[in-house]
Amino acid sequence: MVNFVGAGPGAVDLITVRGKRLIENADVIIYAGSLVNPELLYFAKEQAEIYNSAEMTLEEIIEIIISSEKENKNVVRLHTGDPSLYGAVKEQMDMLDEYNIKYDVCPGVSSLFGAAAALKAEYTLPDVSQSVIITRMEGRTPVPVKEDISLLAEHNATMAVFLSSSMLEELSKRLIKGGYREDTPAAIVYKATWNDEKIIMTTVVNLAKSGNENKIKKTALIIVGDFLKGTYKRSELYNPLFTHEFRKGADN
Numbered sequence: 117m118v119n120f121v122g123a124g125p126g127a128v129d130l131i132t133v134r135g136k137r138l139i140e141n142a143d144v145i146i147y148a149g150s151l152v153n154p155e156l157l158y159f160a161k162e163q164a165e166i167y168n169s170a171e172m173t174l175e176e177i178i179e180i181i182i183s184s185e186k187e188n189k190n191v192v193r194l195h196t197g198d199p200s201l202y203g204a205v206k207e208q209m210d211m212l213d214e215y216n217i218k219y220d221v222c223p224g225v226s227s228l229f230g231a232a233a234a235l236k237a238e239y240t241l242p243d244v245s246q247s248v249i250i251t252r253m254e255g256r257t258p259v260p261v262k263e264d265i266s267l268l269a270e271h272n273a274t275m276a277v278f279l280s281s282s283m284l285e286e287l288s289k290r291l292i293k294g295g296y297r298e299d300t301p302a303a304i305v306y307k308a309t310w311n312d313e314k315i316i317m318t319t320v321v322n323l324a325k326s327g328n329e330n331k332i333k334k335t336a337l338i339i340v341g342d343f344l345k346g347t348y349k350r351s352e353l354y355n356p357l358f359t360h361e362f363r364k365g366a367d368n
């Protein structure tokens with residue numbers, strides 16, 4: 117059995133209870149060494165075989181899984197944050213399907229949410245934005261033309277940009293070209309929930325300058341939007357006048 121497990125954004129105790137149990141029971145752990153906190157491996161059995169996928173190809177990863185399966189070993193494939201975002205998990209699942217190897221997925225806390233916690237922010241504020249756009253600049257992996265940041269920027273929604281902290285100049289240009297005001301608040305959240313977490317508050321036009329000043333090159337999320345400003349309308353959910361399924365409001 118193979119379990120794809122979300123390791124969480126960094127802090128060791130932000131893995132799920134299920135994820136921790138799966139690590140404790142694993143005979144083989146293949147972890148994404150570039151971003152997964154290695155301290156999570158302390159939960160593993162002493163005799164567990166540990167592999168760092170940062171040094172491996174997809175084929176090598178699958179080979180280890182296949183040989184472990186033959187020996188009836190429990191395999192954990194440990195991904196950073198939640199596996200469903202930029203995790204390259206689908207290609208692994210498809211290969212396992214080819215070999216008739218069963219797998220399950222245990223979700224994790226994405227750095228998207230680690231960053232919100234670090235910022236003590238709410239991405240979806242009434243009268244500000246009710247949508248979160250999760251995207252990235254193209255790297256070796258291309259981004260579909262229709263999803264270019266300058267097009268997504270037209271919505272002026274809350275935006276979280278992954279995998280792009282080395283391209284802040286260009287990111288900034290596209291955000292502004294698309295329609296964010298130059299002074300739209302932006303945050304660079306470096307290593308959210310790790311001990312060396314850093315939050316840099318800036319604006320869309322100053323992203324590159326702030327990134328350079330703080331020597332941010334990787335492991336950061338760029339979060340953009342007026343939700344960072346903190347002006348918004350109160351929710352209807354907790355409005356004393358508002359009646360809903362679970363509560364009678366004062367107007368009734």
Ligand code: SAH
Nearest residue numbers: 197198202226227278279307308335336337
């Ligand atoms: N599946 C992961 C994302 C993997 S892609 C998740 O759900 O978080 C790797 C990118 O995620 C990095 O380039 C960075 O943009 C972001 N990232 C991962 N961990 C982070 C953290 N602790 N703080 C800020 N950004 C992080």
